[in-house]
Amino acid sequence: MSVDRQTAAPPGARPPEGQPAPSRSTLRRAAAGATIGSVVEWFDVAVYGYLASVLGKVFFPTGDPTTQLLSSFAVFGVAFAVRPLGGIFFGTLGDRIGRQKTLAWVIISVSVATLCIGLLPSYASIGLFAPVLLVVLRLIQGFSAGGEMGGASAYVAEYAPPRRRGFLVSLVEMGCILGFLLGSLVVLVLNLALTSEQILDWGWRVPFLMTAPLGLVGLYIRNKLEETPEFTALRAEGKVSKRPLLESVTLHWRSILRTAGYALFQNAALYVILTFIPSYQEGTLGHTATLASVSSVVSMILVCAVIPLTGGLSDRVGRRPVLAASCVLALLFSYPLFLMMETDNAVLAVAAHCGLGLILAVFLGPTLAAMNELFSTRVRYGGFSLGYNLSVSAFGGTAPFIVTFLVAETGIIASPAFYVMASAVITLAVVLTTRESAPARTGEA
Numbered sequence: 226m227s228v229d230r231q232t233a234a235p236p237g238a239r240p241p242e243g244q245p246a247p248s249r250s251t252l253r254r255a256a257a258g259a260t261i262g263s264v265v266e267w268f269d270v271a272v273y274g275y276l277a278s279v280l281g282k283v284f285f286p287t288g289d290p291t292t293q294l295l296s297s298f299a300v301f302g303v304a305f306a307v308r309p310l311g312g313i314f315f316g317t318l319g320d321r322i323g324r325q326k327t328l329a330w331v332i333i334s335v336s337v338a339t340l341c342i343g344l345l346p347s348y349a350s351i352g353l354f355a356p357v358l359l360v361v362l363r364l365i366q367g368f369s370a371g372g373e374m375g376g377a378s379a380y381v382a383e384y385a386p387p388r389r390r391g392f393l394v395s396l397v398e399m400g401c402i403l404g405f406l407l408g409s410l411v412v413l414v415l416n417l418a419l420t421s422e423q424i425l426d427w428g429w430r431v432p433f434l435m436t437a438p439l440g441l442v443g444l445y446i447r448n449k450l451e452e453t454p455e456f457t458a459l460r461a462e463g464k465v466s467k468r469p470l471l472e473s474v475t476l477h478w479r480s481i482l483r484t485a486g487y488a489l490f491q492n493a494a495l496y497v498i499l500t501f502i503p504s505y506q507e508g509t510l511g512h513t514a515t516l517a518s519v520s521s522v523v524s525m526i527l528v529c530a531v532i533p534l535t536g537g538l539s540d541r542v543g544r545r546p547v548l549a550a551s552c553v554l555a556l557l558f559s560y561p562l563f564l565m566m567e568t569d570n571a572v573l574a575v576a577a578h579c580g581l582g583l584i585l586a587v588f589l590g591p592t593l594a595a596m597n598e599l600f601s602t603r604v605r606y607g608g609f610s611l612g613y614n615l616s617v618s619a620f621g622g623t624a625p626f627i628v629t630f631l632v633a634e635t636g637i638i639a640s641p642a643f644y645v646m647a648s649a650v651i652t653l654a655v656v657l658t659t660r661e662s663a664p665a666r667t668g669e670a
Contacts, residue, residue, distance in 0.1 A: 247384050247454065251384070252384055252385065252393065254449070254450065255380060255381055255384040255450065255453075256381050256384075256393055256396045256397075257446060258328075258380070258446045258447050258449070258450040259328070259378070259380045259381045259396075259397050259400075260377070260396055260397050260399070260400030260403075261332075261400065261442065261443040261446050261447070262328060262331060262332045262335075262373055262377055262400075262443050262447065263373060263374070263377055263397055263398075263400035263401045263403075263404060264400045264401075264403050264404040264407065264439070264443070265332060265335060265336060265404065265436065265439050265440055266335055266370050266373050266401070266404060267401040267402070267403075267404030267405050267408070268404035268405070268407050268432075268435075268436065268439065269335065269339045269366065269404075269408075269433070269436060270404070270405070270408075270500065271404060271405040271406075271407070271408025271409060271500065272408040272411065272412065272432040272433060273301055274301065274408075274496075274499070274500030274501070274503065274504065274625065275408060275412040275500075275504070275517075275521065276412060276429050276432070277294060277297040277298055277301065277504045277625070278290070278293070278294055278297070278504055278508055279425055279429045280297045280300075280359075280429065281293030281294050281296055281297035282425055283347045283348065283355075283425065284296075284297070284300075284347065284348050284355050284356045284359055285297065285348070285356060286348055286349070290508065291629075291633060294504065294508060294629060295626065295630070295633075296356075298625040298626040298629055300356070300359055300360055300363055301363070301500075301622065301625060301626070302622040302623045302625070302626050303360055303364065303367070303622075304363040304364060304366050304367030304370070304622060305367055305617055305618045305622025305623065306364075306367065306618055306622075307364050307367045307368045307371070307618075308367050308368070308370060308371040308614040308617050308618050308622070309371065309611065309614040309618050310368060310371065311367065311368035311369060311370065311371020311372055311614065312372060312375060312610030312611050312613065312614035312615075313371075313470060313607070313610070314368070314371070314372065315327055315330075315331055315369075315371060315372020315375075315376065315606075315610065316371075316372065316375055316376075316469070316470070316606045316607030316608070316609070316610035316611060317469055317470050317607050318330075318372075319372065319375070319376050319606035319607065320465070320466055320603065320604055320605070320606045320607045321465060321466070321467075321469060323452045323453075323456050323460070324376050324379060324380045324383070324452065324453055324456060324606060325380070325447065325450050325451065325452045325453075327372060327376055327606070328372075328373075328376045328377060328380065328447050328450075329444060329447045329448055330372075331369055331370075331372045331373050331376065332440055332443045332444050332447060333440070334365065334368075334369035335366055335369040335370055335373070336436050336439070336441075336443070336444075337365075337440075338362050338363075338365040339362075339366060339440075340433065340434065340436050340437045340440075341362050342359065342362050342363075342366075342433045343430045343431075343432075343433030343434040344430075344434075345358055345359060345362070367622075371614045372610060374397075374401075374593075374609075374610070374613055375605075375606050375607070375609040375610030375613055375614075376610070377397045377400075378394055378397045378398075378593040378594075378596070378597055378609070379453075379597055379605045379606050379609060380450075380453055381393050381394050381396065381397055382394050382593075382594060382597040382598075382605075383453035383454065383455040383456065383602065383605075384453055384454065387664035388540055388664050388665060389537075389540060390540065390594050390597075390598075390664070391536045391537060391538075391539040391540040391544065391590070391591050391594040391663065392533055392536045392537035392540055393536075394536065394593045394594040394597065395532050395535070395536025395537070395589070395590045395591070395594065396533065396536075397593055398532055398536075398589045398590070398592070398593050399529055399532045399533060399589075402499070402525055402528045402529050402532065402589070403529060405500075405521075405525050406521075406522065406525040406526065406529060408432060409503070409518060409521040409522050409525060410522060411431070411432045411435065412432065412518055412521075413515070413518035413519065413521075413522060415428050415429075415431065415432075416515055416518055417515065455602045456602060459602050459603065464603065465603070466603045466604060469603065469604050469606075469607045469608075470607055470611075472603065472604050473604045473607050473608040473611060474611075476604075477599075477600060477604055477608050480599035480600055480608060480612070481608055481611055481612035481615075482612065483596075483599055483612070483655055483659055484596045484599060484608070484609055484611075484612030484613055484616075485612040485613070485615050485616040486616070486651065486652055486654075486656075487548070487592055487595060487596050487616075487652060487655060487656070488592075488612065488613045488617060488621075489616050489620050489648050489651055489652050489655075490551075490552060490555070490588060490645075490648040490649050490651070490652035491588060491589065491592050491616075492616055492617045492620055492621030492624070493620045493621060493624050493644060493645060493647075493648035494555065494581075494584075494585050494588070494645050494648060494649070495585060495589075495621065496621045496622065496624035496625060497624050497625070497628055497641050497644060497645055498524075498578075498581045498582055498585050498645075499521070499524075499525065499528075499582070499585075500624075500625055501624060501625040501629070501641065502517075502520070502521070502566075502578055502581070502641075503517040503520070503521050504517075504625070504629075505628075505629075505632075505641065506520060506566070506574065506578075509632055509638065510566065510574070510638070512571070512574060516571050516574065516575070519575065520574065520575045520578045520579075523575055523578075523579060524578045524579045524581070524582035525582065527579050527582050527583060527586065528582045528583070528585060528586040528589070530586075531583060531586035531587065531590070532586050532589050532590045533590065534590065535547050535586065535587050535588075535589070535590025535591060536590035536591055536594065537590075538591075539590060539591030539594065539595075539663055540663060540664070540665055541665055542663075542665075542666075543661045543663045543665065543666040544591045544592075544594065544595040544598075544661065544662055544663050545595075545656055545657070545659070545661050547587060547588075547590065547591045548588055548591055548592060548595065548652075548656045549653060549656050549657060550587060551584055551585070551587035551588035551649075552588070552650075552652055552653035552656065553649075553653065554584045554587065555584050555645055555646060555649035556646055556649050556650065556653075558580065558581075558584065559581065559584070559642040559645045559646050559649075560639060560642040560643075560646070562577045562578075562580045562581050562642070563577070563581075563638075563639035563641060563642040564639050565577035565580075566578060566639075567638055567639065581645075591663075594663075595662060595663075596609055596612070596613065597609060598662035598663075599662070620648060624644065627644060628640065628641035628644050631643070631644065
């Protein structure tokens with residue numbers, strides 16, 4: 226299997242004719258503008274995941290902690306069901322009117338929906354309407370988020386010099402983890418500063434309300450950005466696709482499937498390691514909420530530090546070796562690390578979480594660049610978004626619910642490792658059967 230011939234033209238191969246190469250300051254603005262939206266989006270994902278047990282009590286007061294947690298994670302997952310629709314909508318828009326305008330609309334809709342969750346009345350106040358409204362707002366979040374990753378990564382990829390693309394595009398992925406980290410820090414502060422009763426009463430609202438200023442900052446930055454040189458040139462030449470979705474699914478379906486394959490391990494592992502484990506440590510393993518929050522913070526600092534390193538490494542040795550190494554590490558060490566997390570020793574529990582985070586970080590560095598290199602400028606936003614969000618919907622957003630169910634049904638405390646390992650096997654097969662796309666290995670100028 227190789228990269229489709231129709232999509233072999235990589236992003237940023239050279240500046241469009243007549244245009245100078247972007248300056249360093251322009252590259253910095255492009256990377257910052259794309260990354261800020263990822264921070265906002267994943268801050269929301271993180272906060273919901275870390276407060277899942279609290280939200281279960283607020284909106285699903287059944288009295289059974291397992292049922293509450295499953296209900297909360299089910300609402301978490303329902304937002305991902307509509308992400309492919311959001312990917313299609315915003316991807317088509319981005320391939321027709323441009324990346325910059327579309328990304329501005331994405332951050333507006335995500336931020337407004339998240340803010341409204343923070344203002345929702347509880348089940349105790351309005352009864353069944355509370356969880357119904359929560360589901361509606363999660364659907365809006367999911368639809369909007371469907372346009373974020375494809376647009377943000379394409380934006381940076383189309384600005385980046387070819388031989389620095391892996392490093393620069395990895396900053397978008399790092400923005401996602403920074404959002405997780407910020408969410409984790411906020412929840413940690415809540416756990417340290419408030420009692421359990423205060424968090425249940427009103428404290429859970431604080432992180433969601435924080436999205437308003439974050440979103441305003443992100444919107445301001447994105448409105449100051451210019452369109453990418455590649456899309457500007459495409460539009461000037463009159464070559465913008467009139468039917469990008471149709472063109473994607475008919476001519477580039479192989480690349481869409483490969484993108485979904487790459488994203489399978491990325492999202493299954495990410496949502497287990499960064500979203501599920503904090504609730505798992507507290508609710509299943511019996512660790513304190515403080516330990517769970519500290520574990521998340523430490524592991525994500527490590528992940529943020531490693532992502533640019535492995536993104537840059539892929540610029541030198543290729544995308545495939547780095548991606549494959551991560552999948553192999555997941556197969557070898559996921560189960561032992563989950564077993565290690567069961568220990569009563571707090572240091573070992575945190576170290577196990579960090580080990581899983583390190584495995585994930587190796588993959589996250591090159592993956593966005595590798596997926597963007599599968600598509601040409603005409604269909605990059607939409608093609609990427611469709612493949613990526615199909616995988617997120619099927620294997621990412623459902624991950625916390627599935628692994629919670631696995632633990633409850635099998636009685637095997639470390640069974641979440643099996644989900645991570647299964648996803649690694651499939652993605653490894655895709656990586657090994659896809660042609661190398663890094664410029665250093667393909668001779669791209």
